[in-house]
Amino acid sequence: MVSRKVLRSLKVAFALSAAVTLAACSAADAPKHLKPLSYRTLTDLQQKGLSPADPILMRIFKAESELEVWKLSAIDGKYRHFRTYEICKWSGELGPKFKEGDRQAPEGFYHVTPALMNPNSSFHLSFNIGFPNSFDRSHGRTGSHLMVHGECSSAGCYAMENDQIEEIYALARDAFAAGQKAFQVQAFPFRMTPKNMAMHAENPHMSFWRTLKQGHDHFEVTRQQPNVDVCGRTYKFNAEPVGGARFIPHAACPAYEVPEEIAVAVAAKQYEDINQEQIILASMQGRAETLVAGAAAPAPPGASSGAPSVTAALASTGQSSAQSGNFFSRLIGRNAATTTAEPAEADPAQSAATAPASPPPRPAAPAPAPAPVLATSPTPSAPTDAVSEATPADTISSEASPAFAAEPFAVPSAPVAPVATETPTPAAPSRVWDRWSLRSDGTAAQTGG
Numbered sequence: 001m002v003s004r005k006v007l008r009s010l011k012v013a014f015a016l017s018a019a020v021t022l023a024a025c026s027a028a029d030a031p032k033h034l035k036p037l038s039y040r041t042l043t044d045l046q047q048k049g050l051s052p053a054d055p056i057l058m059r060i061f062k063a064e065s066e067l068e069v070w071k072l073s074a075i076d077g078k079y080r081h082f083r084t085y086e087i088c089k090w091s092g093e094l095g096p097k098f099k100e101g102d103r104q105a106p107e108g109f110y111h112v113t114p115a116l117m118n119p120n121s122s123f124h125l126s127f128n129i130g131f132p133n134s135f136d137r138s139h140g141r142t143g144s145h146l147m148v149h150g151e152c153s154s155a156g157c158y159a160m161e162n163d164q165i166e167e168i169y170a171l172a173r174d175a176f177a178a179g180q181k182a183f184q185v186q187a188f189p190f191r192m193t194p195k196n197m198a199m200h201a202e203n204p205h206m207s208f209w210r211t212l213k214q215g216h217d218h219f220e221v222t223r224q225q226p227n228v229d230v231c232g233r234t235y236k237f238n239a240e241p242v243g244g245a246r247f248i249p250h251a252a253c254p255a256y257e258v259p260e261e262i263a264v265a266v267a268a269k270q271y272e273d274i275n276q277e278q279i280i281l282a283s284m285q286g287r288a289e290t291l292v293a294g295a296a297a298p299a300p301p302g303a304s305s306g307a308p309s310v311t312a313a314l315a316s317t318g319q320s321s322a323q324s325g326n327f328f329s330r331l332i333g334r335n336a337a338t339t340t341a342e343p344a345e346a347d348p349a350q351s352a353a354t355a356p357a358s359p360p361p362r363p364a365a366p367a368p369a370p371a372p373v374l375a376t377s378p379t380p381s382a383p384t385d386a387v388s389e390a391t392p393a394d395t396i397s398s399e400a401s402p403a404f405a406a407e408p409f410a411v412p413s414a415p416v417a418p419v420a421t422e423t424p425t426p427a428a429p430s431r432v433w434d435r436w437s438l439r440s441d442g443t444a445a446q447t448g449g
Contacts, residue, residue: 033119037170049075050082053178056171057225058148060087060158062094062105063190067148067158069171078223085168088152089159094189095205097131100142103156106131107189107208109215109228109235111182117172124150124162125169129185138233138249148185158187184225192216194276201281211235214266217273221265238262 030036037045037052045051048071055072057079065087070079092104106129116128126149132141147157150165160168172183189205190196192213200206211234218226218237226237231253238258241247245254258266 031119032166033117033125033169033173035166035170037167037174041167045071045082048080048082049073050080052171052174054175055178055180055225056175056183058168058183058185059219060148060185060187061191062090062107062188063196065090067160067168069168071171071175072225079219079225080223082171085160085164087158088161088164089154091154091156094200094203096141096208097136097143097146097156098141100144102143105154105156105158105187106136106143106146107187107212108133108135109212109226110185110187112172112185113182114176117169117176118147118149119169121147121149123147123153123157123159125165126150126157127169127172129158129187134230134249135233135235138230184228186215186219188212188216194273195280197273198277198280198284201277214270217266217269218262221269222262 042052050071050073054074057070057072059068059070060066061068067085067087069082069085071082072078073080090105092102095104096108097104097106108131110130110133112127112130116130118126118128126147128145128147131143131146136143143156148160148165148168149157150160150162152159152161175183189209189212190200192209197206197209197213200209203209215226215228215235215237227239229236229239229247230249231247231251233249234253236247236253236256239247239256240258242255242257245256247253247256
C-alpha cells in the first residue's frame with residue numbers, strides 16, 4: 001500500500017510538471033516579440049553573473065560575420081561578454097555605407113532606442129541601428145532602414161536566423177523594460193587586431209578604420225560603453241570639451257580632455273598594437289628573410305648582442321618560429337649553395353647506388369643562367385646572392401601556404417644553355433618544384449595539383 005507521503009510527493013511532481021508544460025505552451029503561443037528568454041539563456045546569464053535586466057551593448061564584425069552581445073554586470077560595473085551569434089548574411093564589401101542603394105552594411109558607432117525596435121518587421125523581427133548618425137551626415141552619407149533582422153536575407157543590413165534574432169530582440173527588450181534608454185551598436189569591418197590591420201594596410205578605408213579602432217580600444221581597456229561625439233567630421237571618444245564649448249560635427253573640434261586613466265590605457269594599447277602591426281608588415285613584405293640571413297651570419301667583432309631575436313619577431317606575427325625560421329634558413333642556405341655550385345648533369349635512369357660519373361668536357365659555352373633565389377633580380381646577368389638585397393615586391397611572404405612551408409623547399413638546378421655539340425638531359429624534377437614555381441617577379445605561384 002502506497003503511503004500518504006509518497007502520494008503527496010507524486011502530486012507535487014505532477015503539479016510542477018504541468019506548470020512547466022503550461023509555461024512552455026504559453027511561450028510558444030506568445031507573439032514572437034514577446035517570447036520570454038529560454039531557460040537555457042536565463043541559466044547562461046546567471047552563470048556569468050548577469051540578469052535580463054542588465055544594460056546591453058552589441059558589437060558587429062563584418063569579416064568574421066559575428067555579432068556579440070555584452071551585458072553590464074551589476075557586480076563590478078563593467079560589460080561582460082555574454083554570447084556571440086553568427087551573422088547569416090550581410091551585403092556589400094568591407095567599408096562604410098556611402099549612399100542610399102549602394103547595398104552596403106554600415107560601419108561605425110550607433111545607438112538604438114526603443115522606438116527603433118520593430119516587432120512587425122517583414123523580416124520576422126528587427127531593429128534599426130540608426131544610420132545615418134551625426135558622423136555619417138557630416139560626410140553627406142545617405143541611407144535608411146538599415147537593420148539587424150531575421151530571415152537570413154540582406155540588402156544593406158545584417159541578417160540573422162530567426163531563432164537568433166528572437167533571442168537578441170528579447171535581450172534588448174528586457175534591458176529597455178528595466179530602464180535602459182538606448183544601447184550602443186559598434187560595427188567594425190573586422191576584429192581590430194594588429195594582424196588584421198596589417199593585412200588591410202593598403203585599403204583606402206584604413207584612415208576611417210583607424211578612427212573606429214580608437215573607439216574599439218576605449219571599450220577594450222575600460223569595458224565601459226564609450227561616450228561618442230563628432231567634431232571636425234570625425235569620432236571623438238570619452239572626450240569632454242573645455243570651457244563650456246560643445247562638439248559640432250561640421251565644425252573644427254574645440255579643446256577637449258579625455259580622463260587621464262583612460263587616455264593612458266588606450267595609448268599603451270595602441271602603442272603595443274602598432275609595434276605588432278609593423279612587425280607583421282615587415283614579415284609580410286619579406287623582411288623576415290633578411291632577419292634570418294642576418295641572424296645566421298656571425299656577428300662582427302664589437303657588435304651588440306641586444307638586438308631582438310628572429311624567433312621573437314616571427315613568434316609575434318603568430319607564426320611558428322621553428323617552422324618559419326627553419327623554412328627561411330633552409331631556403332637561404334639552399335640558395336647560397338645553388339648560386340655557387342655548377343649544375344650537375346646526372347642521368348635520371350642511373351641507379352642511385354652508382355656513384356655519378358664526372359660530366360664529360362664540353363666546349364666553351366655561354367655562362368649558365370643563375371638559379372632562382374628568394375628575391376629575383378630584374379637583370380638576369382647580375383645574380384643575386386644576398387637575401388638582404390631583396391625588395392618587398394620581389395620576395396615570398398613569410399605567411400606562405402602551410403602545405404608549402406611544411407615540405408622541404410627544394411630549389412631546382414639552373415638550366416644549362418644548350419650547345420651545338422650535344423643535347424643536355426633534363427634533370428629529375430623536384431617534387432616541390434612540380435607544384436610550386438617562382439614567377440619572374442619572385443612570388444610563389446601554384447602551377448599544379
